[in-house]
Amino acid sequence: MRVQTLVMILVIAVLSGVSIVLGNEYLNTKDKIQELEIAKEEQKEQQQMDLEIEKLKGYINHLPDEYQVSGLENWQEAKQVSNHLYEDSDGEFKKDWGTFLALEAQQREVNPLIVYELLKIETGGVFDPDLIGPETKYGHAYGLAQFMKNTGPWIADMADLPYEDEMLFDPYYAIQLSIVYLDFLYEEYGDWDHALTAYHRGMYGLEQYIEENGDAKSWYAVEIQENVEKSTLLSYDQ
Incomplete structure (x- = not known):
């Protein structure tokens, strides 16, 4: 056993x-x-x-051949932003525009929602890349980002991009210029009240606004920032 x-x-x-x-x-x-x-x-x-x-x-014929995205994580984030902007605009802001906007904003560390809300105000929410603004003493503003012909060339030079007046109607080009200009203005002033008011009124117009009102909190700057804060895109809530 x-x-x-x-x-x-x-x-x-x-x-x-x-x-x-x-x-x-x-x-x-x-x-x-x-x-x-x-x-x-x-x-x-x-x-x-x-x-x-x-x-x-x-x-985009002005994109360099070596244009790259810094990793899948950034790409996935850009697609998330793109889908959000497309839905928020009821399909008016094209998905390819949103992806490109997010990728360009990533490179310059600019909140893409700031750019989107600015473009929404500039176009009255229609996001028409062929838009021509009303005549002013300085001329008309053109395209998605509503640049004037006296502003576009030096911003394009700052961005190391080619410039022709008709390129202001290219939505990708307009998005690039708007991000470069916003990045420049934020670096110049250090906050979005000053940067956004300067975008809207011009840098000299900003100085005049501050003299008249005591600060840079224009309706334009406040509305854009409030809309960003209300955004349902949680990863970019401020």
């Missing part, structure tokens, strides 16, 4: 060891399968990103 008992104990021990080995192998295999699936999904997303970047290059 003792021998039989010992044999049974040994058999059970061996079987237990085999079960543990098989269990570990199963877990290792499962982990490897998951790793392969993740890698496959990342490769798929990378290919999708590359395709869409090439698509953007086809739309």
Whole structure:
């Protein structure tokens, strides 16, 4: 009986060891399968990103050939922003515009919602890239970002971009200029009240506004910032 008992104990021990080995192998295999699936999904997303970047290059003749996105995480964030802007505008702000806006804003560390809300006010919410503003003593403003012909060239030079008057009607070009100009104004003044009022009234107009009102909190600057704060895009709430 003792021998039989010992044999049974040994058999059970061996079987237990085999079960543990098989269990570990199963877990290792499962982990490897998951790793392969993740890698496959990342490769798929990378290919999708590359395709869409090439698509953007086809739309934008002033984009450099080496235009790149700094990683899938930034790309995914840009797509999230794009979808939000498309929905908020009831489809008027095209998804490709939103993706491009988010990518350009990332590069200059500008909140893309600030840019979007500015473009919304500038176009009266219609986001018409062919818009021509009313005549003023300084002339008309043109395009999605409503630049004037005396402002566009020096901002384009600052951005190291080519310039022709008709390019102000290119929505991608207008988005680029608006981000470059906002970045410049924010660096110049250090806050969005000054930067946004300067965008709206001009830098000399900003000085006059402050002299008359005591601060830079114009309706334009306040409305844009309030709209950003109300945004449902949580990752960019301030």
